[in-house]
Amino acid sequence: HRTLILPQLGAPGVSAHVAAQQTGFRVIYGPVRAADIPRFIQNGLKADKQMRTVTFTLKERLAVVPVELVQSWKIALGALILHAVARLFAGDIFDRSALISFLPFPGIIIIGPFFVPALLPFIPGRPFVLKGWLVGLAATIIFLAVVSFPPLASISYLLLLPPVAAYLALNFTGASTYTSLSGVKKEIRYSLPCLIFSAVAG
Structure with missing residues (x-):
């Protein structure tokens, strides 16, 4: 034929x-x-x-979550190593508080790739980096409300965790139905320096 x-x-x-x-x-x-x-x-x-008709249902959005989680394990491992080194110098690596203070890092790596696609239509803003940052900020605030930390540590979490969630949300742009290559490049160009600055400051 x-x-x-x-x-x-x-x-x-x-x-x-x-x-x-x-x-x-x-x-x-x-x-x-x-x-x-x-x-x-x-x-x-x-x-x-x-x-x-192109659809982007909850089931379709969550289909990429396992892939993102597998790809994010290196970030979790890096965070664990840095956290362990910092705690080693502080002399309390085996303290219970050391474990509690580390929990937000694997938590944000799970929350970012899952909740951003799951709640995508309901999160304010169009850029994925903004959506991820807002999800990360909300998760960090909830964590700090449940677990009490000194003011400086709380500020550090607020500066460090939302950018991680925002970066992970950027990976989701390739699976969406309404992003363009030029738009994604522009989003990365403007947002990445801000995310790096915030994370380093944290």
Whole structure:
């Protein structure tokens, strides 16, 4: 039949007439999801509104969470090493307070990749870095309300933890349906220096 069915979202990266000239195949842009291809063929290679609709449901957003958690273990390991070294010099590495003071770090690494996609439509702001920062700030405030720390330590957590959540939220931009490459680059260019400054200050 010499007909090539491509996904609808592949259109920006494929020139149909060039592909036809070089391969001899007629290019047709099909539905968004591969699961709809049989129905697309049955309809005479015509897509209805449902096939053309791009969704971003809770289930779809949470599908990438396990990947983000696996990729974030290096951050948790680095935080653990730095925390252990600091506590070693302080002479209380095996103290109970040392464990409690470390808990926010793996906590924020779990909270960031999970709650940002889960609550995405409800978190104020459009930039993912802002959404992640707000989630991280809320989580840090809740933690500090439950566990009492000296003022300087509390300020340190407020400066350090929200940027971690914001950075992890940036990784989610590639899985969203409404971000662009240029927009993501601009977001990273303006936000990354601020995140680094805040984290170093913390």
